[in-house]
Amino acid sequence: MYLNTIQSSEGSRKKSKRVGRGIGCTLGKTCGRGHKGQKARSGGFHKVGFEGGQMPLQRRLPKVGFKSHMSKFSAEVRLSELNGLDSDLIDLSVLIDSNIVPVFTKTAKVIQSGDIKRAVTIKGIKVTAGARISIESAGGTVEA
Numbered sequence: 001m002y003l004n005t006i007q008s009s010e011g012s013r014k015k016s017k018r019v020g021r022g023i024g025c026t027l028g029k030t031c032g033r034g035h036k037g038q039k040a041r042s043g044g045f046h047k048v049g050f051e052g053g054q055m056p057l058q059r060r061l062p063k064v065g066f067k068s069h070m071s072k073f074s075a076e077v078r079l080s081e082l083n084g085l086d087s088d089l090i091d092l093s094v095l096i097d098s099n100i101v102p103v104f105t106k107t108a109k110v111i112q113s114g115d116i117k118r119a120v121t122i123k124g125i126k127v128t129a130g131a132r133i134s135i136e137s138a139g140g141t142v143e144a
Contacts, residue, residue: 004110005046012143017032019031036121042057043099045050054143057132071128072086072125073106073107074105074106074107074109075095075102075105075107075108075109075111076108076110076111077095077100077108077130078111078112078114079110079113079114079134079135080113080114080116080117081100082110082116082120083114083116083117085100088119088121089123089127090119090120090125091120091121091124092108092125095108095125099126107127109125109126110125110128110131110135111128111131112128112133112134115134115138116140117138117139118138118139118140120135120138121141121142121143122135122140122141122142122143123143124144
């Protein structure tokens with residue numbers, strides 16, 4: 001291969017449109033823009049989604065979704081995280097002191113993720129059904 005024999009592949013370099021060169025090329029006179037109107041003018045453009053003054057689709061449709069403001073005050077605790085605690089009585093203050101949940105947490109819920117090896121008493125914390133079974137099978141109790 002020599003530098004003077006290199007060619008670009010067929011169709012990779014399209015020829016540019018030569019507009020306004022007479023009726024023989026289909027791009028003469030109006031240059032493929034049709035007659036009159038905003039798109040026929042130079043500089044004729046509009047915003048994305050603009051519908052000619054009609055209320056645009058993205059504003060006609062309702063807003064979707066919801067994010068609870070209470071979610072930052074609640075936390076989830078895994079069963080496997082309870083194994084590392086020294087205390088046998090586990091409540092919200094114990095979880096906050098051991099940095100398992102953030103300081104501003106108001107409610108916590110124990111979920112069944114991993115398994116618990118020792119008997120613990122859970123007080124004032126919500127517990128899922130599966131986590132309750134695991135805690136009680138390990139010899140622990142759940143108080144309301």
